[in-house]
Amino acid sequence: MLFELIVSFLILFGAAFVLLGSLGLAKLPGFFMRLHGPTKASTLGVGSILLASAVYFTSRGGLSVHEILILIFLFLTAPISALLMARAGLHRQMGGENPSHEETGKD
Amino acid sequence: MIHVSLGIALVLIVIAMGLASYRLFKGPDQADRILALDTMSINAIALLVALGIWFETSINFEAALLIAVLGFITTVALSKYLIRGDIVE
Numbered sequence: 001m002l003f004e005l006i007v008s009f010l011i012l013f014g015a016a017f018v019l020l021g022s023l024g025l026a027k028l029p030g031f032f033m034r035l036h037g038p039t040k041a042s043t044l045g046v047g048s049i050l051l052a053s054a055v056y057f058t059s060r061g062g063l064s065v066h067e068i069l070i071l072i073f074l075f076l077t078a079p080i081s082a083l084l085m086a087r088a089g090l091h092r093q094m095g096g097e098n099p100s101h102e103e104t105g106k107d
Numbered sequence: 108m109i110h111v112s113l114g115i116a117l118v119l120i121v122i123a124m125g126l127a128s129y130r131l132f133k134g135p136d137q138a139d140r141i142l143a144l145d146t147m148s149i150n151a152i153a154l155l156v157a158l159g160i161w162f163e164t165s166i167n168f169e170a171a172l173l174i175a176v177l178g179f180i181t182t183v184a185l186s187k188y189l190i191r192g193d194i195v196e
Binding site: 004005007008009011012014015016018019021022023025026031034035038042043045046049050052053056057060064066067069070073074077080081084085087088089091092 | 108119120124126138142143160165168189
């Protein structure tokens with residue numbers, strides 16, 4: 001019963017954060033605002049869902065550590081990919097080869 | 108109780124994937140499209156893990172790990188291509 005409560009809470013929390021990150025990706029104006037929405041919220045959301053899966057399969061018998069592996073990998077790679085995407089966006093903005101950055105404000 | 112919350116969570120994650128694909132098709136810049144692809148790979152991991160709890164199978168974890176690795180490598184390669192104009196220097 002306690003396991004079910006913990007797993008349900010973690011699943012709902014994670015799904016809400018995943019939706020929040022994608023909502024920020026779809027709705028925020030400007031590339032750098034859009035960058036910081038999903039990179040933080042989605043990582044927390046996926047982390048909660050993976051923790052819920054680990055708790056669930058551990059409570060069903062047998063220790064389950066696959067999820068922790070995915071979790072460590074995601075937490076290691078999310079800042080690197082965010083940094084590279086920010087550099088790519090900055091490079092496109094500094095290059096001045098696309099005028100679309102001026103009109104993203106009214107998006 | 109777990110199945111009810113899993114149903115709600117699956118609906119929320121599918122809506123999130125729809126929003127990310129909207130940004131993927133609309134995004135005014137190539138960097139927005141890379142960001143949308145990265146978000147979609149993260150959402151696909153969440154969807155696979157939630158479906159693994161739903162069907163009570165642990166075979167989805169390998170697929171989720173593969174999607175995590177391939178999503179990271181795709182993001183790095185596309186960002187390097189945008190920055191340098193070349194992937195392998």
